[in-house]
Amino acid sequence: MPVLSYFGRFAFLAALAVPAVLVLPRAAAAVPAKAQKVAIDNFAFAPQVIMVAPGTTVTWTNDDEDPHTVTATDKSFHSAAIDTDESYSFTFTRPGEYAYFCSLHPHMTGKVIVKG
Numbered sequence: 312m313p314v315l316s317y318f319g320r321f322a323f324l325a326a327l328a329v330p331a332v333l334v335l336p337r338a339a340a341a342v343p344a345k346a347q348k349v350a351i352d353n354f355a356f357a358p359q360v361i362m363v364a365p366g367t368t369v370t371w372t373n374d375d376e377d378p379h380t381v382t383a384t385d386k387s388f389h390s391a392a393i394d395t396d397e398s399y400s401f402t403f404t405r406p407g408e409y410a411y412f413c414s415l416h417p418h419m420t421g422k423v424i425v426k427g
């Protein structure tokens with residue numbers, strides 16, 4: 312029967328297409344993995360200000376001989392003391408400006424700007 316065969320083909324294609332339509336927007340909305348590095352060197356964060364996309368994981372690595380921390384001014388993130396050659400990571404999901412400092416040396420300041 313040509314009509315059934317046509318319908319059968321349509322149903323088969325529709326069965327393939329519907330899941331694709333349901334899945335694709337979710338895949339497109341998923342935040343791709345992003346990473347950004349900040350060095351802690353000579354009692355300073357370098358670069359001092361960075362701009363990242365939402366979903367970015369920022370990793371601070373201490374290149375100094377002294378321990379440092381990465382402490383958000385609004386307390387939204389806070390590392391423990393980071394020793395020489397150790398690192399701390401935080402993933403920024405929400406747009407905004409995140410000022411931070413080193414709680415051991417408060418004159419050390421930096422900022423992460425998360426922009427969508």
Ligand SMILES: [Cu+2]
Binds near residue numbers: 378379413414416
């Ligand atoms: Cu410090």
